[in-house]
Amino acid sequence: MTPNPKAAERRRDIRVDCNDTIRWKRPGRLEDHKAWSNDRSPTSLSFITETQSAPAIGDVLHVRRIVTDRWAIENHVIRVARITQASSPNLTFVGCTFGEPESIEPASETDSRLS
Numbered sequence: 001m002t003p004n005p006k007a008a009e010r011r012r013d014i015r016v017d018c019n020d021t022i023r024w025k026r027p028g029r030l031e032d033h034k035a036w037s038n039d040r041s042p043t044s045l046s047f048i049t050e051t052q053s054a055p056a057i058g059d060v061l062h063v064r065r066i067v068t069d070r071w072a073i074e075n076h077v078i079r080v081a082r083i084t085q086a087s088s089p090n091l092t093f094v095g096c097t098f099g100e101p102e103s104i105e106p107a108s109e110t111d112s113r114l115s
Helices: 005-010
Strands: 021-025 033-041 044-050 060-067 070-073 076-085 091-101
Touching: 021 044
Parallel strands: none
Antiparallel strands: 021 033, 021 060, 033 044, 044 091, 060 070, 060 076, 076 091
């Protein structure tokens, strides 16, 4: 993958490619969407999800990812900053920024149920 010089100028942190399976939802909604992480940095995350369920710019998301055999909750405020259509019309890239970590009780940081 060749770095994009214009994109690099906008980014404060170096991004690392990743391919985690993640689950995301908007707080207060009964939903559970599957996605695949694309890259992340200390201040951001991007992922690919189905276009029909893609969030909107400004949405706050709850995200969890598999760590070993458990779902780990991302304890940042995750806000959608950018939406880009992928080459497939069924998939959308979602770029998010991290805010201040939320207070999460230690017992609720992981969920052993892989769904």
